Amino acid sequence: xxxxxxxxxxxxxxxxxxxxxxxxxxxxxxxxxxxxxxxxxxxxxxxxxxxxxxxxxxxxxxxxxxxxxxxxxxxxxxxxxxxxxxxxxxxxxxxxxxxxxxxxxxxxxxxxxxxxxxxxxxxxxxxxxxxxxxxxxxxxxxxxxxxxxxxxxxxxxxxxxxxxxxxxxxxxxxxxxxxxxxx
Amino acid sequence: xxxxxxxxxxxxxxxxxxxxxxxxxxxxxxxxxxxxxxxxxxxxxxxxxxxxxxxxxxxxxxxxxxxxxxxxxxxxxxxxxxxxxxxxxxxxxxxxxxxxxxxxxxxxxxxxxxxxxxxxxxxxxxxxxxxxxxxxxxxxxxxxxxxxxxxxxxxxxxxxxxxxxxxxxxxxxxxxxxxxxxxxxxxxxxxxxxxxxxxxxxxxxxxxxxxxxxxxxxxxxxxxxxxxx
Numbered sequence: 146x147x148x149x150x151x152x153x154x155x156x157x158x159x160x161x162x163x164x165x166x167x168x169x170x171x172x173x174x175x176x177x178x179x180x181x182x183x184x185x186x187x188x189x190x191x192x193x194x195x196x197x198x199x200x201x202x203x204x205x206x207x208x209x210x211x212x213x214x215x216x217x218x219x220x221x222x223x224x225x226x227x228x229x230x231x232x233x234x235x236x237x238x239x240x241x242x243x244x245x246x247x248x249x250x251x252x253x254x255x256x257x258x259x260x261x262x263x264x265x266x267x268x269x270x271x272x273x274x275x276x277x278x279x280x281x282x283x284x285x286x287x288x289x290x291x292x293x294x295x296x297x298x299x300x301x302x303x304x305x306x307x308x309x310x311x312x313x314x315x316x317x318x319x320x321x322x323x324x325x326x327x328x
Numbered sequence: 329x330x331x332x333x334x335x336x337x338x339x340x341x342x343x344x345x346x347x348x349x350x351x352x353x354x355x356x357x358x359x360x361x362x363x364x365x366x367x368x369x370x371x372x373x374x375x376x377x378x379x380x381x382x383x384x385x386x387x388x389x390x391x392x393x394x395x396x397x398x399x400x401x402x403x404x405x406x407x408x409x410x411x412x413x414x415x416x417x418x419x420x421x422x423x424x425x426x427x428x429x430x431x432x433x434x435x436x437x438x439x440x441x442x443x444x445x446x447x448x449x450x451x452x453x454x455x456x457x458x459x460x461x462x463x464x465x466x467x468x469x470x471x472x473x474x475x476x477x478x479x480x481x482x483x484x485x486x487x488x489x490x491x492x493x494x495x496x497x498x499x500x501x502x503x504x505x506x507x508x509x510x511x512x513x514x515x516x517x518x519x520x521x522x523x524x525x526x527x528x529x530x531x532x533x534x535x536x537x538x539x540x541x542x543x544x545x546x547x548x549x550x551x552x553x554x555x556x557x
Contacts, residue, residue, distance in 0.1 A: 182473045185434035185517070185524060188351040194539065195525045241337050248344045256352060257434075258523055267522040285334035319521070323500045324539040 159293050163286035171279025174251075178260030178271065187257040189249045193328055196257070200250045201320040202328065207250075208313040210243035211306050218302055244281065247309075250316075251278065270315040277308040399462075400424070400443050405489040405548065406459075406466035407507055408481030416507040416515045417479050418490035419448060419459065419466050420548030425556040426450055427548060428457050429490050429505045430470055433526050436505060436517045437472050438492075440556040484510055487532030491516075491545035492555070504543050506530045518543070 193199035217236035221228065251274060260271040284301040287293060400421070407418040415432025421443040428439040428450045439457050441450030448466065450457040459468025459481075466481045493504040504527050506516035516527030518538055530536050536543040 183435070184352070185436070186352065186355070186526075188348050188355055197520070197523055197525055198539070237333065241340075244337060244341055245344065248341050249348060252345055252348045252352075256349065261522050263522055282338060285338050288334040289331040319500075323498045323521070324541065327539055 156292065157294060159290040160287060160297055163283040163290070166286055167279040167281075167283030169279075170282045171275045174255060174278055175260060175272075175275040178255045178275070181256075181259065183259040184257050187253040189253050196253050197320060197324075198328060200253055201317040203246045203250050204313050204317045207243040207246040208309060208317070210239045210246070211309045213239040214243065214302070215306055218299070222299065243309075247277075266315050266319060270312060273308050273311045273315065277305065277312060280304045280308060400446050401461060404461065405484050405486075406461075406481035407484045407489050407509055408465070408479055409509075409513075410470060410477045410479045413475075413477045416509065416513065417457070417470055417481055418484075418507040419450070419457070419481060420490050420552060421448065421461070422548060422552050425552055427490070427552050427555050428452075429492070429507060430455065430457075430472060431505055431507060431515045431517050433515050433517065435472060436519070436524070438503075438505065438555065486547065490548055491530065491532070492548075492551045493536065493543035493545040494551070495541060495543060497541055502538065502541065502543065504530075504536065504538065504545060506545055508532055 187196070189196055189199050190203065193202065214236060217232050217239065220232045221236060254270075254274060260275070262268045262271065280301060284298070284305055287297055287301060402421075402423055404421045405418070406420075407416060409415070410417050410430065410432070413432055415430060415435075417428065417430045419426060419428040424443055426441050426443040426448045428441075428448075430437045430439070437452045437455035439450035439452035439455055441448060441457070443461065446461050448457065448459050448461060448468075454473050456471040457468060459466040459479075464483050466479075468479065470477050470479055488508050488510045491504075491506040491508065493502075495502045500521045502518060502520045504516060504518040506514060506527060508514045508530070514530065516530055517524050518527045528536050528538055530545055532545075536545060
C-alpha cells in the first residue's frame with residue numbers, strides 16, 4: 146500500500162497517552178477481578194430469566210452492533226466514491242450503544258464473579274475482557290488526536306472488534322450452545 | 329464531531345458502572361424468604377418456633393440423647409441461619425462422613441469433612457466449618473474467604489435440609505444447591521462453567537427447571553459418597 150508510506154512518517158507520540166491509559170485500564174480491571182472477593186451478585190438489566198441470560202443477550206447485541214461498526218468503518222475509510230452523510234453518525238452511535246450494552250455485562254463479570262483462570266474458556270474470557278476495555282479506552286482517547294499514524298484507528302478498532310467477538314464466542318455462544326437460545 | 333465526544337462515551341460508561349455499583353451495594357440480599365421470614369431463628373433454642381408439618385416435636389430430644397452429648401450421630405441433618413449474614417447453612421452427617429453447604433443467595437460454598445467425637449470439621453474451596461454436635465443442634469463457626477460467622481443449626485427432618493443436584497449438559501457441569509428450613513425459608517444457587525446465579529425455587533420432591541434443563545435435587549444420601557470421598 147503505497148499511500149501509507151507518507152502517513153507512517155507521522156510521529157507515534159500522539160499514541161503514547163491513549164495506549165498508556167488503555168494499558169492502565171486493562172491491568173486495573175484484571176487486578177480488580179482477581180483481588181476482590183466475588184460477591185456472587187450484581188444489579189443488572191431486568192427482564193431476563195437470570196444474569197447469565199442477560200449477559201448472553203446484551204453481549205450478542207453488542208456483537209451485532211460491532212459488525213455494523215466494521216461495515217460503517219469500511220464505508221468511512223473507502224478511498225473512492227462519495228461518502229454518505231449518515232455513515233459517520235451511524236458508526237459513532239452504534240459504537241456508543243455497543244459499548245454501553247457491554248457495561249452491565251462486564252460489571253456482573255467483574256463484581257459478582259471476578260477473574261477466573263480455571264478452564265480455557267473462562268481464562269480466555271477473563272483476559273479478553275480486560276483487554277477489550279483497555280483497547281477501547283485507547284481508541285476513544287486516540288480519536289480526537291491530530292497527527293496520528295494512519296493505521297492507528299483501523300488497528301485499534303480492529304482489535305476492539307476482535308476482542309468483542311472473542312468475548313461473544315467465549316460467553317454468549319457458549320451459553321446458547323450449552324443451555325439453548327432462551328431469554 | 330465534538331472532540332470531546334469519545335471522552336463523553338467513556339464517561340457515560342463510568343457513570344453506569346458507578347450507578348450499578350451503588351445499586352448493587354444497596355440491594356437487599358436476594359435469598360428467598362418464604363413463610364414467616366424470621367431472620368433471627370439462628371438465635372432460637374433447638375425447639376423450633378416453626379415446626380414443619382411432618383415434624384414431631386418429641387423427635388428432637390430423642391434423636392440426641394442428653395446423657396451422651398459427645399456421641400456422634402450416625403445420621404443427622406442440621407440446617408439453620410448464619411448469624412450476622414442471614415444466609416443458611418446445612419450440615420449432613422452419615423457414618424462419620426459429613427458434607428455442608430452454605431449459601432446466602434450470593435455466595436455459596438460446598439464443604440466436606442468428617443464427624444467424630446461429637447464435632448464436625450469440614451473444608452471447601454476457601455471455606456471452613458467447625459461445629460459441635462449435641463443438644464439437637466450443630467453449633468459452630470463458618471469461614472468463607474475472609475468472612476467469619478457463627479451459626480446454630482438445629483436438627484431438621486425431611487423435607488427440610490440440604491439438597492444438591494448435578495448434571496453435565498453438553499460438556500458444562502451444573503451444580504445446584506438448596507437449603508430448606510422447616511419454616512419454609514429457602515436459599516439456593518446454581519453454578520455452571522465458572523459462573524453462578526440464584527437457583528430457581530425448589531419444592532422438595534419435585535424437579536427444578538433451569539433454562540430448560542431438568543435438575544433433580546437429591547438428599548444427602550444420594551450425593552454424600554460422591555462429594556465426601
